[in-house]
Amino acid sequence: MTPTTLVQSVDWLAIAPPTLTAVVALAVLVADLFVPGRHKQLLGWTAIGGLVASLALLIPLRAGDRSTFCLTTEPAATAACSYTADRFTLVIQVLVLGGALLTALLSLADTRDKLPPGEYWFLLLSSAAGAALLPASRDLATLVVALEVASLPAFALVGLRRGDRRSSEAALKFFLSSVTATAVTLLGVSFVYGATGTLHLTELAQRLDDVPGQLQTLAQAGVALTLVGFAFKTAAAPFHFWVPDTYIGAPLPVAGYLSVVGKAVGFTGLILVTVVAFPSYADVWGPALAVLAALTMTIGNVGALRQVSTRAWSAVRLLAWSSVAQAGYLLVPIAAAAYSSDDQIGATVAYALMYAVVNLGAFAVAALVARTHPENRIADYRGVYAASPLLALTMGFFLLNLAGLPPGIIGLFAKVTVFSAAVDAGLGWLAVVMGVNVVIGLYYYLRWTALLFREPVGESVGEPAGERTHARVPAPITLAIALAAVVGVVLSGYPQFALRFAATTLF
Numbered sequence: 424m425t426p427t428t429l430v431q432s433v434d435w436l437a438i439a440p441p442t443l444t445a446v447v448a449l450a451v452l453v454a455d456l457f458v459p460g461r462h463k464q465l466l467g468w469t470a471i472g473g474l475v476a477s478l479a480l481l482i483p484l485r486a487g488d489r490s491t492f493c494l495t496t497e498p499a500a501t502a503a504c505s506y507t508a509d510r511f512t513l514v515i516q517v518l519v520l521g522g523a524l525l526t527a528l529l530s531l532a533d534t535r536d537k538l539p540p541g542e543y544w545f546l547l548l549s550s551a552a553g554a555a556l557l558p559a560s561r562d563l564a565t566l567v568v569a570l571e572v573a574s575l576p577a578f579a580l581v582g583l584r585r586g587d588r589r590s591s592e593a594a595l596k597f598f599l600s601s602v603t604a605t606a607v608t609l610l611g612v613s614f615v616y617g618a619t620g621t622l623h624l625t626e627l628a629q630r631l632d633d634v635p636g637q638l639q640t641l642a643q644a645g646v647a648l649t650l651v652g653f654a655f656k657t658a659a660a661p662f663h664f665w666v667p668d669t670y671i672g673a674p675l676p677v678a679g680y681l682s683v684v685g686k687a688v689g690f691t692g693l694i695l696v697t698v699v700a701f702p703s704y705a706d707v708w709g710p711a712l713a714v715l716a717a718l719t720m721t722i723g724n725v726g727a728l729r730q731v732s733t734r735a736w737s738a739v740r741l742l743a744w745s746s747v748a749q750a751g752y753l754l755v756p757i758a759a760a761a762y763s764s765d766d767q768i769g770a771t772v773a774y775a776l777m778y779a780v781v782n783l784g785a786f787a788v789a790a791l792v793a794r795t796h797p798e799n800r801i802a803d804y805r806g807v808y809a810a811s812p813l814l815a816l817t818m819g820f821f822l823l824n825l826a827g828l829p830p831g832i833i834g835l836f837a838k839v840t841v842f843s844a845a846v847d848a849g850l851g852w853l854a855v856v857m858g859v860n861v862v863i864g865l866y867y868y869l870r871w872t873a874l875l876f877r878e879p880v881g882e883s884v885g886e887p888a889g890e891r892t893h894a895r896v897p898a899p900i901t902l903a904i905a906l907a908a909v910v911g912v913v914l915s916g917y918p919q920f921a922l923r924f925a926a927t928t929l930f
Contacts, residue, residue, distance in 0.1 A: 434491035437508040439480045440516055441555035444523075447473030448548030455541025463540040467531045470544040474524040474551065481516055484508050490561075494623070503623040505562045514772055515558035515691050518779050522684040523551035525783045528903040529676035529790050538583055538674060546576040546583070547680070554684050558691045563612045563622040563649075563700070566692055567605075570656065573688045574601050577681060581673040593672025600655060600665040608652025614645025624700040631703045646704050649696055650711065656689030659754060660719040663747045667726070670743040671736045675793055678739060679786030682746040683779045690753055690775065694768055698760050709761025712754055717856045720751025724863040732801035732874070738789055739799050741867065742782070745825065748864060749778055755841050755857060759848035770844040777837040777914065781824040784907030788818045791900050801871055806879025815875040817908045824911060826868035827861060832915035 435442075451466050451473075458465060493504035527547065534540040553572025560566040578601065582594025616622055618638040619630040634642045655662040670678040697708050726744035730737045756770035789799060791814070796803040808815035824831030827838040838861060845854040 434489055436483060437489040437491050438506060440477045441552045443480060444473060444477045444548055444555060445552040448545050448552060452541060452545040464535065466540050466544050467534055470548055471527045474520055474527060478520050481513055484513055487513060503626050505565050506559050507561045508559055512559045515687060516555045518687050518776060519554040519684045520551060522779050522783060525903050525907060526676050526680040528899040529787055531899040532897040533674055543583060546580050550576040554688045557688055561624050566695060567608060567612060570692055571605060577685060580677045581669060584674060589672040593669045596665045597669045604652045604655030607648050611645045611648030611652060614641050615649065618642035618645060624695060627700040628702055646701050650708055653689060653693040653696060654715060657686060657693060658747055658750050659715045660722040666747055667740050667743040671739050675786060675790040679783050683783050686750060687775055690771060694757060697757060698768055705761035709758055712758035713850055713853050716751045716754035716758055717853055719754060720748045720860045723748025723751060724860045727867050728863060735798040735800060737801045741801060742785060752841050755853060756844040759844040759850060762848035767844045770840045774837040774841050777833045780907055780910045781821045784904060784911060785821040787900060787903045787907060791896060805874045805877050807875045809879050817904060819872045819875055820911060822868045822872045826865050830915060833918050836918040
């Protein structure tokens with residue numbers, strides 16, 4: 424009888440997207456030692472080219488169902504593999520690499536005079552590589568490593584503005600909260616491994632059904648601690664306290680990156696451990712996530728509602744609290760999966776696609792405003808239409824998508840999909856809580872949108888009155904805003920493109 428082998432040839436095409444991103448990160452770091460100061464912008468364009476190439480490498484993978492680093496030579500359907508490039512993986516990799524690409528475009532201007540280019544591009548690409556690896560991870564060890572590769576460079580990105588007290592404080596808060604989450608997650612993973620003897624997600628799902636009686640408590644504690652650790656990563660309440668200060672202290676492109684890619688990483692990990700690894704404990708994590716979803720969306724919306732338009736950095740602070748509220752909406756289909764089927768997870772994926780595009784677009788506009796109004800107050804957006812009608816219409820479109828109102832059709836349909844997931848799962852109370860929170864969100868999103876079209880008072884976005892039309896807008900920022908707007912319009916015109924993942928993306 425031929426012995427079972429533990430060695431498998433590596434499927435280089437399957438692992439190409441995160442691998443190429445990591446290789447370009449190292450190349451940029453080394454090149455920084457030799458490129459003269461006047462040519463440092465080449466490092467940024469190299470990073471952008473690497474992200475575009477990584478996205479292109481996803482095209483041959485669109486059929487999905489490729490696995491590597493497996494324990495046996497059996498078919499992928501029965502083998503325990505550490506890396507799987509299925510449709511779920513593909514969609515999340517498009518999201519995180521696309522988000523990193525828009526962040527890179529927003530960052531070009533800042534790396535010219537405010538941020539050290541070599542370190543910045545290396546850290547951004549390293550984080551993106553970890554984020555792209557995570558959705559393909561199918562064992563807890565790879566999952567935790569990918570999570571930390573995505574998170575550790577982000578700490579440095581937040582605190583990269585040297586000499587800025589707020590930036591250092593934000594990085595410290597982010598670091599301490601994330602390290603706590605990692606410690607809790609690792610403790611939970613060790614308990615789960617001790618109780619089951621495996622780290623592979625598919626094997627965990629089988630063995631947790633048949634844990635010996637003396638190890639039941641250990642397994643239950645491990646599952647609970649692992650879920651708490653990922654709740655930290657998703658900024659779910661009450662583990663959200665670091666978000667507003669971190670977003671304010673970080674460079675705006677980094678804040679946008681954290682709000683989209685950082686959140687996608689946390690939710691992807693949460694989906695993998697709940698639906699794939701711990702389905703036998705659905706009666707535990709289902710109600711817990713439902714309560715977390717209700718608490719998170721309520722705290723986030725109330726926090727956004729309390730923002731004073733004349734307060735310094737109130738625009739960024741509102742977007743931060745808004746991202747907490749959006750995390751609550753994203754949790755709803757995951758909780759619903761415990762009561763019906765894992766098909767509900769597709770609603771989270773569809774919602775995440777919508778949120779990523781329009782939220783990064785809103786941060787791109789905020790980055791443009793910050794060039795002339797560094798304190799980035801909501802009041803600074805008054806009269807944008809008078810100075811730049813197209814910019815006002817674009818920002819209004821992003822905000823209306825976040826609110827779930829036409830012409831933001833994709834935002835409306837994404838919220839309806841999440842709402843339907845709760846109703847189909849029998850979580851009527853959660854659907855009611857979500858409906859109330861959506862109404863709360865309408866108020867502050869519409870208030871900001873209306874301000875864009877009001878008569879300007881004194882100065883408006885761009886330059887002082889009389890000179891504002893001569894404000895110079897960096898081409899990469901314009902391109903980032905345009906890309907986000909075009910994708911948002913396309914998704915609104917053809918929402919089925921995103922919403923069809925509600926039924927087809929998961930495993």
